[in-house]
Amino acid sequence: MSNDALIDRLVDDLRPVPRPRAGRLVAILVVLAAVELAGFLALGTMRPDMSAALERAAFWWKMGGLGILAVFGVAVALNSFDPVMSPRKGLRRWGYVVAAIVLVGAVIDVTGAGLQGLGGRLMWRMGVECLTVMTLLSVPPVIALGLMMRWGAPTDRQASAVAVGVAAAAWGAFIFAFHCPSDDPFYILFWYALGCGVITLLARGVLPLTSRW
Amino acid sequence: MSQVADEWGQLMAAAQTGHASAYRRLLDEIRHWLNGFYARRLPPGMVDDAVQDTLIAIHEKRHTYDPERPFRPWLMAVARYKWIDRLRSMSRSRTEELPDEIAIEDHESSVTSSVVLGRLMAELKPAQAEAIRLVKIEGFSVEEASQRTGQSGSLIKVNIHRGLARMASLVQKQTDVE
Numbered sequence: 048m049s050n051d052a053l054i055d056r057l058v059d060d061l062r063p064v065p066r067p068r069a070g071r072l073v074a075i076l077v078v079l080a081a082v083e084l085a086g087f088l089a090l091g092t093m094r095p096d097m098s099a100a101l102e103r104a105a106f107w108w109k110m111g112g113l114g115i116l117a118v119f120g121v122a123v124a125l126n127s128f129d130p131v132m133s134p135r136k137g138l139r140r141w142g143y144v145v146a147a148i149v150l151v152g153a154v155i156d157v158t159g160a161g162l163q164g165l166g167g168r169l170m171w172r173m174g175v176e177c178l179t180v181m182t183l184l185s186v187p188p189v190i191a192l193g194l195m196m197r198w199g200a201p202t203d204r205q206a207s208a209v210a211v212g213v214a215a216a217a218w219g220a221f222i223f224a225f226h227c228p229s230d231d232p233f234y235i236l237f238w239y240a241l242g243c244g245v246i247t248l249l250a251r252g253v254l255p256l257t258s259r260w
Numbered sequence: 261m262s263q264v265a266d267e268w269g270q271l272m273a274a275a276q277t278g279h280a281s282a283y284r285r286l287l288d289e290i291r292h293w294l295n296g297f298y299a300r301r302l303p304p305g306m307v308d309d310a311v312q313d314t315l316i317a318i319h320e321k322r323h324t325y326d327p328e329r330p331f332r333p334w335l336m337a338v339a340r341y342k343w344i345d346r347l348r349s350m351s352r353s354r355t356e357e358l359p360d361e362i363a364i365e366d367h368e369s370s371v372t373s374s375v376v377l378g379r380l381m382a383e384l385k386p387a388q389a390e391a392i393r394l395v396k397i398e399g400f401s402v403e404e405a406s407q408r409t410g411q412s413g414s415l416i417k418v419n420i421h422r423g424l425a426r427m428a429s430l431v432q433k434q435t436d437v438e
Contacts, residue, residue, distance in 0.1 A: 053312050054287045057319045063278035064323035130324060130337035200321040202341040203432065260317060 072125055072195055079191055084222050087184065092226040105155050105230035112148040113221040113239075119144060120214030124192055127207040128199025134210040135203065141213060152232035168231055174238040177227055181242040185219030189250055196258045204255040212250030216243035269331030276322060287315060290335065297339050301376045303397045306346060314342045340431065347428040350396055380427045388423030391416045396424075 048056075100106040123137030192211040201207035220239050229235065268286055275283035291311060298310040317338055325334050381389045387409070394405040395416065406413045 048312070050291055050308070050312065050315070053315060054284065054291065057287060057315060058280050058284045060319070061275065061278060061280050061283050064276050066276065067324055067326050128324075129326075130321070130341065131329075131333045200317075200324040200338070200341075202337050260320060 067129070069125060076121060076188070076191060079187060080218065080222075083184065083187055084225070087222055088225060094226055094228050096228065097225075100230060103230050105152075105232055105235075108148075108152055108155055108232065109224055109227075109230055109235055110221070112152070113217055113224055115144060116141070116148070116217035117214060117221050120210065120217050121188075121192070124207065124210040124214045125195070127203065127210050128196055128201050130200040130202045133203050134201075134206045138206060138210055138213070141210075149236060152236055156232035165233060168233050169237055170229070170234065173229070174234065177223065177229075177238045178242045178245070180226070181216075181219050181223040181239070182245055183219075184222045185215045185242075185246040188215035188218040189246065189254075193250070193254050193257060196254060199258075200260060201258060204258055205251065207258070208251045208254035209247060211254055212247030213243060215250065216246035219246065266331070268335070269325075269327060269329075272322065272325050272331060273327035276325070276327070287318070290318065291315065293335075294339060298343065301343050302346060303377070306350075310342060310346050313346070314339055317342055344428045344431050347424050347431065350424050380430055381423075383430055384423045384426055385419075387411060387415075388419040388426070391419035392423045395420055 094100065119137075119141055123134050123141055126132045126137060127134030189211060192215060196204075196207055196211060220242060227235075268289065271282045271286035275286060294311045294314050295307060298307045298314075302310055318335075321338065325331065381392065384392070390409055391405060391411065394400045394408060395402060400408070402413050402416050405411070405416050409416070411419065
């Protein structure tokens with residue numbers, strides 16, 4: 048096909064399109080998060096000792112850290128759907144935030160439980176359950192962000208997919224944290240990192256293929 | 261360029277509302293710009309395909325352009341993305357089944373006209389650059405390239421694959437290679 052014929056075809060196919068509005072995407076995600084959290088808690092999954100947990104520094108470290116990682120991750124992912132923006136710098140900064148959160152967790156851990164009995168503190172059976180539920184809770188945000196990625200024009204699809212993965216993983220972990228009875232930083236760092244890794248790998252493997260343009 | 265780009269931004273903003281004549285003018289002007297862009301970055305036999313591919317991408321992703329922002333970076337980002345895509349697809353394509361039109365008779369002038377391509381190839385290992393030049397740019401078969409370079413056929417393929425992947429990665433890391 049000649050360039051002239053192609054241009055004729057594209058002009059014939061021209062339809063009005065909506066202007067990009069990041070606010071609309073954010074609103075959709077906020078509603079999704081609220082619905083998912085409400086639905087999860089409606090199943091009676093709220094941890095029974097919530098009032099006691101509110102008095103622990105480790106609980107606030109867990110919830111605050113995951114919340115920050117989820118919000119920051121979503122911001123990096125949404126930005127990267129704009130063809131002009133690269134997610135790599137944002138991902139590096141996300142990594143620094145993780146490092147800071149891990150550091151604070153380590154301080155809380157050492158001053159609290161100490162370093163004894165690390166193997167026993169992992170509580171394998173509960174940990175595997177955490178991993179499974181957390182991964183399931185990350186699926187809705189992966190799908191939502193994946194559709195937004197497909198609608199957008201990411202020019203670094205692999206890095207955008209990682210951004211979606213870490214954002215969705217932190218999101219799923221945040222919601223799961225309302226149920227998770229453990230505030231042990233060592234347990235959280237091990238199992239939550241594993242869960243985030245699974246979702247991120249999944250997103251990295253699938254999303255670059257579905258968002259090709 | 262910035263005045264032209266601002267005008268292109270206005271044309272694209274009009275196209276987003278369905279203004280066909282503005283869109284036709286925009287695509288027509290962009291086509292020439294893309295021709296120059298890819299002529300400096302790809303073997304001549306691939307320029308037309310890259311231009312058409314990019315025009316289609318611009319059409320499909322026109323909703324991602326924000327008229328409040330300058331048009332040129334948006335256009336550059338799309339064009340660069342399609343350039344990387346083409347480099348990657350070159351490494352995926354089976355070297356022994358290259359279409360004839362990719363072969364270039366006057367390869368020397370063609371290669372030197374692809375200024376940015378030449379600069380990128382200079383970043384590669386000599387064996388990789390040689391394999392890409394012979395098979396992907398000059399149109400030799402893998403066997404012929406193997407005889408000329410002394411590399412085995414499978415090494416030629418590996419060098420092409422790794423060289424093109426490296427070039428795509430270099431482009432990805434650079435904000436713009438002019």
